[in-house]
Amino acid sequence: MTQGRPLLNRRLAEFGTTIFAEMSALAVRTGAINLGQGFPDTDGPEEVREAAVRALRAGHGNQYPPGPGVPELRTAITAHQQRRYALTYDPDTEVLVTAGATEAIAATLLALLEPGDEVVALEPYYDSYAACIAMAGATRVPVTLHPEPSSGSYRLDLDELRAAVTPRTRLLLLNTPHNPTGTVLTREELGAIAELACERDLLVVTDEVYEHLVFEGEHLPLAGFPGMRERTVTISSAGKTFSFTGWKVGWVTAPRELVSAVRSAKQFLTYVASGPFQYAVAEALRLPDSYFDEFRADMRAKRDLLADGLERAGFRVFRPAGTYFVTTDIRPLGESDGFAFCRALPERCGVVAIPNAVFYDHREQGAPFVRFAFCKRTGVLEEAVSRLKTLAA
Numbered sequence: 001m002t003q004g005r006p007l008l009n010r011r012l013a014e015f016g017t018t019i020f021a022e023m024s025a026l027a028v029r030t031g032a033i034n035l036g037q038g039f040p041d042t043d044g045p046e047e048v049r050e051a052a053v054r055a056l057r058a059g060h061g062n063q064y065p066p067g068p069g070v071p072e073l074r075t076a077i078t079a080h081q082q083r084r085y086a087l088t089y090d091p092d093t094e095v096l097v098t099a100g101a102t103e104a105i106a107a108t109l110l111a112l113l114e115p116g117d118e119v120v121a122l123e124p125y126y127d128s129y130a131a132c133i134a135m136a137g138a139t140r141v142p143v144t145l146h147p148e149p150s151s152g153s154y155r156l157d158l159d160e161l162r163a164a165v166t167p168r169t170r171l172l173l174l175n176t177p178h179n180p181t182g183t184v185l186t187r188e189e190l191g192a193i194a195e196l197a198c199e200r201d202l203l204v205v206t207d208e209v210y211e212h213l214v215f216e217g218e219h220l221p222l223a224g225f226p227g228m229r230e231r232t233v234t235i236s237s238a239g240k241t242f243s244f245t246g247w248k249v250g251w252v253t254a255p256r257e258l259v260s261a262v263r264s265a266k267q268f269l270t271y272v273a274s275g276p277f278q279y280a281v282a283e284a285l286r287l288p289d290s291y292f293d294e295f296r297a298d299m300r301a302k303r304d305l306l307a308d309g310l311e312r313a314g315f316r317v318f319r320p321a322g323t324y325f326v327t328t329d330i331r332p333l334g335e336s337d338g339f340a341f342c343r344a345l346p347e348r349c350g351v352v353a354i355p356n357a358v359f360y361d362h363r364e365q366g367a368p369f370v371r372f373a374f375c376k377r378t379g380v381l382e383e384a385v386s387r388l389k390t391l392a393a
Contacts, residue, residue: 011134018127019358023342032346033384035306035372036354038179038324042377044243045284045291052247052280061275067267069097069251069278076282077251085221087229093256096263099273100248101209101237106132107266108205108233108252109173113138117170122156124359124366126179126207138170142361145181147329147369152319154181154327158192165196171203172196174222177210180359180371181327182320184217194225203258205233209250212241212292215300216321223253230255233262238281240324241295243375247277299324299374302381306374309385314392315370324375327356331368333391338370349387 006013020037027034043049055061061070068074074091081087089095098104105128113119115137121129123142133140143161145154172193176185185193197204204222211219223232237250252262307319307326316329335341338355346352356369374381 011137012131015127015131015134019354023352023354026343026346027352030346030350032350032352033376033380033387034352035374035376035384036342036352038240038373038375039245040243040375041380042243045287048242048244048280048284048287051283052277055276055279060279061277063275065097065272065275065278067272068092068095068263070275070282073097073249073251073278073282073285076285077253080285081221081253085224087221087224087253089253090256094253094259096252096259096266097274097278098250098252098266099270100239101207101235101250102128103248103266103269103273104235104237104250104252104262105129105205105207106135107269108235108262109133109136109138111261111265112203112205112233112258113170116168118166118168119171119173120161120164120169121173122175122178123361124180124356125173126175127358129173130361133173139168140361141166141169144360144362144365145178145183147181147318147327149316149329152317153321154178154183154318156183156185156189158189161193162196165200165202169200169202171205173205173207175207177208177214177219177320177322179210179323180325180354180356181318182323182325184214184219184321186217187220190220190222190225194222194228197231198227201231203231203233204228206235208234208236209240210323211236213296213299213324214322215296215303219322233258238277238284241292242281242284244277244280247274247281249274249277249281302374302376302378305378305381306372306385309381309388310372312392313385313388324373326372326374328370328372329368330370336368338367342370349390351384351387 023036074095078089078091109132113136117138123144233254239245318327342355354371357363357366360366
């Protein structure tokens with residue numbers, strides 16, 4: 001039919017079925033507790049869910065919403081950025097609502113990159129980064145976050161970051177709080193990144209979807225640093241903060257020229273999405289600070305429950321400063337191949353995890369590390385911890 005030519009274009013040939021689909025299917029087949037994919041097993045605030053119901057019944061967003069997003073949500077996003085971070089954006093020209101953060105990333109990279117451009121990204125990284133860079137015809141340049149067993153965390157080597165920037169570098173792609181390592185970039189690290197971006201005239205795309213899940217330190221948007229507002233595309237979403245991941249409501253905030261460019265690409269992806277849910281997320285962003293504080297405290301307790309259990313089971317644990325994932329080192333258990341370990345784990349003790357190597361270009365760097373999600377009900381985590389104890393036997 002195609003005279004032997006592969007059906008999938010060569011830009012995407014390295015990307016097959018995601019590890020998340022594979023491991024979730026394994027969880028279903030074995031009846032294992034799925035701590036692999038990062039989605040909550042309970043819904044978010046009832047008042048936000050009811051806001052979506054009201055919007056549906058009132059006919060708000062049941063047809064195509066405005067291309068940039070409904071005005072109520074764009075206004076709520078700018079109010080949130082101002083209240084939380086003292087960042088001012090025009091809701092009419094400097095905000096774009098997207099089908100989740102994943103579409104925001106795709107539209108931004110497709111809009112801003114030319115074939116041959118280089119993108120420096122922190123490794124390990126969310127798998128869609130690599131795919132979107134490839135779709136844009138650009139080249140990814142990983143800078144590896146290094147595990148520090150003595151401190152129980154991962155850190156960025158700023159000298160390595162600086163050395164990775166070449167005359168072909170178009171932009172830096174950052175994620176803080178960082179998935180999967182849980183690293184929260186410090187004020188000093190972000191300041192050095194800002195200086196580098198200004199010095200080399202780079203654009204920066206920041207994925208900040210875990211902005212409200214910081215347990216140690218603080219979340220500091222890079223756009224707030226000197227010289228960065230005009231060159232930074234900030235991306236966030238409602239899914240992680242409000243536990244409605246299926247609604248797929250994300251957004252971009254950036255100067256008018258950058259938002260216009262991203263919208264040019266976004267309009268040919270989904271065009272628009274999530275109409276009624278946009279009205280509900282507008283209400284969610286106006287929740288009092290007590291909601292965000294209680295949400296973070298609940299996730300911190302779940303982090304500690306799972307991390308403590310993993311340590312008792314024999315893992316070396318990198319306790320995250322942010323996100324809702326725990327990275328572990330399996331070598332104390334006599335293992336070194338994360339793929340083999342994760343594929344066997346459901347049969348061994350009825351728990352599913354994700355091998356971190358899938359988030360690396362340098363697969364050997366991530367080989368002995370495995371990620372567990374703790375955005376689950378406390379009872380589920382307690383049962384998972386009980387099952388994992390058999391590894392230490």
